[in-house]
Amino acid sequence: MKEGMLEFIKSRRSTRKYKPDQVPDEMLNEVIEAGRYAPSGGNNQTAHFLVFRDPEVLKTLAEMAEEEFAGMEVTEGMYKSLANSIQRAKLGGYVFHYNAPVLIAVANRADYSNNIADTSCCLENMMLMANALDLGSCWINQLKWLNENERITAYLRKLGLQEGERIYGAVSIGWPDTADGLPVREPLKRTGNEVTYI
């Protein structure tokens, strides 16, 4: 049905530097629809897509996250990426969403045991769809790590996060700031992700 699908899947890479240009509505809607059509446990469909495009809101979110991370301490055995966020926040000028023009956070019910799994499928679909549109994307975990933070949760509630929901992942979307304007697509070598045949 789809020639070249494996090569296409392998070509999805993370983009961490974006042009300031906004993503056209039509493209953004395709990315969101790809996320909405991810599978869900028992066809539950309780993912909630919070699409941040307002520059002021994105700035506020970045500043609040920086402040909250800066107040945390790195501990032994801490997840490496979280430790990096804390260290960079303490240095100042830390923008967790890479100044992408769009950040799509995916919330789900906190009392739903498939929340992280469903959310992750939504995010992977959106990253693949972005790649198909020549848009760059990057998985963003910071709002998940802060999803029990009262100050940020209160801010997000005002913006539409519902009672009982928490954010379980996010993705930045925008035009890659590369020489040719296209996402880097050279597959990153897999040295891990081992396979055992039984």
Next chain:
Amino acid sequence: MKEGMLEFIKSRRSTRKYKPDQVPDEMLNEVIEAGRYAPSGGNNQTAHFLVFRDPEVLKTLAEMAEEEFAGMEVTEGMYKSLANSIQRAKLGGYVFHYNAPVLIAVANRADYSNNIADTSCCLENMMLMANALDLGSCWINQLKWLNENERITAYLRKLGLQEGERIYGAVSIGWPDTADGLPVREPLKRTGNEVTYI
């Protein structure tokens, strides 16, 4: 880059009835490679793909899971699909992997905080790749629900599950038992998965 990607993503549906025919190695390898090229937190690459094709092992796994679920009780507020598994196991003849010729379970480090997210992206990639090859697939959660069960864990350790690893999801793969032999591809309507623009 990829025309028709959104329609393709929307066409991925769950297959719960399979023909007994085995999946050719080349196709199976493409499905697994699609999973291996999923993103991972901090490029961690600790997903471990356990590819079950041995009919005896698949039968044993189904029987063990049935016995373990049959010994559990449905509780108030329990995740609906887990409750269904328990109820069906108590009736007998319950085969959680739908008798698909292939079951790919994805394990990851239990002490790695992105384990479910990474695993889910692997599974979504594999389901999309299967669809591209006209193979049917279905997300399988039963081994995740039983991933602290000592008896099943001991059995899986003998088959290759490493110390410190647990299974966080699985997917069944095979030829759909439909009239035309193709997966059902009519998109399932999304009534949930709401979007809030900010």
